[in-house]
Amino acid sequence: MVKLAEWRGKELFRKYGIALPPGQVVRSPAEAESAVASGGVPLPCVVKAQVLAGGRGKGGAVRFAATAVEARTASEAILALEFKGERVKEVLLEGKVAISRELYLSIALDRSARLPVLITSGQGGVEIESVADSAIDRQLVDPFPGLAAYERRQAARSLGLTGAAAKSLDALLTQLWTLFDREDAELVEINPLALVGDRLIALDAKVIIEDDAAFRHPEYAAIRDDRTPLEEIAREKEIAFVQLDGNIGVIANGAGLTMATLDVLKEFGGNPGVFLDLGGTDDPRKVTEAFLLMAQAHPKAVFLNIFGGVTRCDTVAKGLVEAMQQVPVAERFPLVARIRGNNEKEGVEILRAAGISSVPDLKASAQAVVAAAGGRP
Amino acid sequence: MSVLVDAQTRVVIQGITGHQGTVHTRGMKEFGTAVVAGVTPGKAGATVEGVPVFDSVREAVAASKANASCIFVPAPFAKDALVEAVDAGIRLCTVVTEHIPFHDMLVMYHYARAHGTRIIGPNCPGIAAPGKAKVGIIPNVVFRPGRVGVVSRSGTLTYEIVNGIKERGLGQSTCLGLGGDPVVGTSFVDALPHFQADPETDVLVLVGEIGGTAEEEAAEYLQHHFTKPVVAYIAGRSAPPGKRMGHAGAIISRGRGTAETKLAALEKAGAKVARFPYEIPELVAGIVAQQARR
Numbered sequence: 001m002v003k004l005a006e007w008r009g010k011e012l013f014r015k016y017g018i019a020l021p022p023g024q025v026v027r028s029p030a031e032a033e034s035a036v037a038s039g040g041v042p043l044p045c046v047v048k049a050q051v052l053a054g055g056r057g058k059g060g061a062v063r064f065a066a067t068a069v070e071a072r073t074a075s076e077a078i079l080a081l082e083f084k085g086e087r088v089k090e091v092l093l094e095g096k097v098a099i100s101r102e103l104y105l106s107i108a109l110d111r112s113a114r115l116p117v118l119i120t121s122g123q124g125g126v127e128i129e130s131v132a133d134s135a136i137d138r139q140l141v142d143p144f145p146g147l148a149a150y151e152r153r154q155a156a157r158s159l160g161l162t163g164a165a166a167k168s169l170d171a172l173l174t175q176l177w178t179l180f181d182r183e184d185a186e187l188v189e190i191n192p193l194a195l196v197g198d199r200l201i202a203l204d205a206k207v208i209i210e211d212d213a214a215f216r217h218p219e220y221a222a223i224r225d226d227r228t229p230l231e232e233i234a235r236e237k238e239i240a241f242v243q244l245d246g247n248i249g250v251i252a253n254g255a256g257l258t259m260a261t262l263d264v265l266k267e268f269g270g271n272p273g274v275f276l277d278l279g280g281t282d283d284p285r286k287v288t289e290a291f292l293l294m295a296q297a298h299p300k301a302v303f304l305n306i307f308g309g310v311t312r313c314d315t316v317a318k319g320l321v322e323a324m325q326q327v328p329v330a331e332r333f334p335l336v337a338r339i340r341g342n343n344e345k346e347g348v349e350i351l352r353a354a355g356i357s358s359v360p361d362l363k364a365s366a367q368a369v370v371a372a373a374g375g376r377p
Numbered sequence: 378m379s380v381l382v383d384a385q386t387r388v389v390i391q392g393i394t395g396h397q398g399t400v401h402t403r404g405m406k407e408f409g410t411a412v413v414a415g416v417t418p419g420k421a422g423a424t425v426e427g428v429p430v431f432d433s434v435r436e437a438v439a440a441s442k443a444n445a446s447c448i449f450v451p452a453p454f455a456k457d458a459l460v461e462a463v464d465a466g467i468r469l470c471t472v473v474t475e476h477i478p479f480h481d482m483l484v485m486y487h488y489a490r491a492h493g494t495r496i497i498g499p500n501c502p503g504i505a506a507p508g509k510a511k512v513g514i515i516p517n518v519v520f521r522p523g524r525v526g527v528v529s530r531s532g533t534l535t536y537e538i539v540n541g542i543k544e545r546g547l548g549q550s551t552c553l554g555l556g557g558d559p560v561v562g563t564s565f566v567d568a569l570p571h572f573q574a575d576p577e578t579d580v581l582v583l584v585g586e587i588g589g590t591a592e593e594e595a596a597e598y599l600q601h602h603f604t605k606p607v608v609a610y611i612a613g614r615s616a617p618p619g620k621r622m623g624h625a626g627a628i629i630s631r632g633r634g635t636a637e638t639k640l641a642a643l644e645k646a647g648a649k650v651a652r653f654p655y656e657i658p659e660l661v662a663g664i665v666a667q668q669a670r671r
Contacts, residue, residue, distance in 0.1 A: 210479060242622060242623075244620075255531065259587070259627065363653075
C-alpha cells in the first residue's frame with residue numbers, strides 16, 4: 001500500500017490531464033515566499049501541510065495567505081508542525097479558486113462485488129463516511145469494457161451537472177479511470193472536486209497505489225512516506241512487519257496465526273509492539289534476518305509462535321539460534337517459544353540445546369511472555 | 378462426496394518445475410491425490426516426482442485428462458497461467474501464488490466466471506478432503522478423515538485449527554482455504570452451499586479475519602440457508618485500523634471490517650463463537666457429542 005501525499009497525487013493527476021489549481025510544492029519558508037513572488041502561485045493562496053493523515057483543515061495544517069510574506073510565515077508555522085505523529089516536510093501552495101459547488105468523486109475496489117466502484121456525491125468537502133447513503137451514487141464498473149459512456153452520464157446526472165460542466169466531468173472521469181487502471185491504484189479520490197464556472201478542478205488528491213503491482217511500477221518503490229524505517233527494511237526483505245504501540249514482539253508464520261497470537265496476548269494483559277509474519281519459508285537465514293529485525297525494534301519480550309506446515313519447526317529453530325548468537329548481549333530480550341507441527345521434535349531439541357524451552361500450550365506461553373514483558377501475569 | 382474435490386479429481390500443476398511446485402507435487406501425491414501432469418513452458422518431456430511435464434496446459438489436459446489445476450507460477454505471470462487453464466477447459470483452479478495485483482485478479486475472476494471456472498485463492502493454501510484429494514499446500518499431517526468441514530481465510534492458522542480438531546479425536550470432511558487477498562475467487566458465501574449440500578459434513582468451522590465484509594455476508598447466508606451447526610472464529614480483534622496485517626485483505630479501512638461487527642453478525646446468525654483458536658476443537662466436540670445423542 002503506497003499512500004501518496006496530496007502533491008504526489010496531483011503530479012499523477014497532471015500526468016493524466018486532470019485540471020488542478022495553479023500551485024507549487026515547497027520545502028522551506030523562503031521557497032514559499034519566492035514561489036509566490038515569482039508568480040508561480042497566484043494570490044490569495046492556500047498553504048497545506050503535505051501529510052497522509054486526514055482532518056488537516058481542523059488541525060491547523062491548512063492556512064491562507066494574501067501576500068508573499070504571509071505565505072512565508074504560514075509555511076514556516078506548518079513546517080514546524082507534527083501532525084498526528086507525522087513531521088511535515090512539504091507544503092503545497094495553491095491559488096484559491098472561486099468555488100460554486102464542492103463535489104465528491106472516487107474510484108475504489110468493491111471487494112464483495114469483485115469490481116471497481118465509481119462513487120459520486122454532490123456533498124463534497126466533508127468526509128464521505130459522514131454523508132447520507134441517499135446522497136451517494138455508486139456504480140460498479142466492469143474492467144473489461146472499462147468505464148462506459150452511460151456510466152459517465154449517470155455520474156453527471158447524480159451530481160446535477162449539465163451542459164459544459166457535464167462534458168467537463170465526462171473527460172475527467174475518463175482520465176481518472178485511466179489513472180486507476182494504468183497505475184494499479186487501490187483508491188483515487190477527489191474531495192473536494194470544485195465546480196468553478198463550468199470547469200471541474202481537483203482541490204485535493206488522495207491516491208493509494210497497490211504494493212503487489214510494484215513489478216510493473218518501479219517508480220513507486222522509492223516512496224516511503226507511510227512506513228517506519230524498520231517497516232521499510234522489512235519490505236525489502238519481504239517480511240510482513242507492522243509496528244504497533246506496545247512492547248511485545250510477535251513472530252509467527254502466516255498472517256492469520258500472527259493476528260490470533262496478538263489477540264491472545266492482548267487478552268492476557270500484554271501489549272503487542274511488533275507484528276512479524278515470517279510467511280512460509282524453508283530458509284533458516286530468513287528466520288535469522290527476521291529475528292535481527294525484531295531486535296532492532298527493542299521489544300521487552302518476544303513471543304515466537306510457529307505452526308510448522310510448509311515451514312518446518314527445525315528450520316525456524318536453527319534460524320532462531322543463529323540470530324540469538326548475533327544479537328549483542330546487552331540487547332537480548334526474554335524469549336518465549338511455542339513451536340508445533342512439522343518436525344516439531346527436532347525443532348524443540350535444537351532450541352533446548354540452546355537453552356530455549358518451547359511451551360506447547362498457547363495460553364500458557366502467552367501468559368509467560370506477558371509476565372516476561374512486565375505486564376500482569 | 379466432499380466439497381469441490383473428490384477421488385475423481387485429476388490435477389495438473391502449473392509451475393511444477395519450480396521449488397514450490399516440486400515440493401507440493403510430492404505432498405499432494407503423498408496425500409493420495411491423482412497428480413497427472415505438470416506444466417512449465419519449455420520443459421516438456423521432463424518428469425517431476427514421476428509426473429510428466431508439458432509445455433502447455435492444453436497438451437497436458439489432452440494427454441492426462443486433468444480436470445483441476447494448481448497454480449504456483451510467480452505473481453507477474455499468474456494471470457496468464459489462469460487464462461491458459463480456463464482456455465484448456467479446466468473448471469477448478471487453485472491459485473497458491475501470493476502478491477497477485479488485485480487489478481489482475483479482477484480480470485482473472487471475471488474471465489473464469491464467464492467460462493464456468495471456479496478459482497480458489499489466490500494467496501491460499503487450497504483444498505483438501507482426507508482420503509480423496511488435496512489441491513494445494515495444506516500439510517498432510519494435520520488431517521484425518523471425519524465429518525467436520527473447515528472454511529477459512531487463513532493459512533497456517535487453519536493448519537493449527539485443523540490439527541487441534543484431529544488431536545481432539547475428530548476428523549475433517551473437507552478443508553477449504555479461501556486466501557487472504559481482498560479479491561478471492563471463492564468467498565465464504567460461494568463455499569457455504571457446497572458444505573450445506575455435502576452429506577459428509579455434519580458441522581462447519583468458519584475462520585475469518587478482519588477486513589472486508591465477507592464474514593457479514595456469510596452470516597446472512599448462514600441465517601437463512603444453512604442448517605448445520607457452525608463454530609466461528611475471527612482473527613485480528615486487537616489489530617489497529619489502517620494497518621495491513623500481513624494479508625493484503627486484512628485491513629480495517631474507514632471503520633469497516635472490524636472483528637466486532639463480524640463476530641456480532643455471526644453470533645446473531647446462530648454460530649458458536651470461539652474467542653481463541655484453542656477453543657474451537659472443544660466447541661466442535663460439544664456439538665458432535667450433542668449430535669450423537671440425538
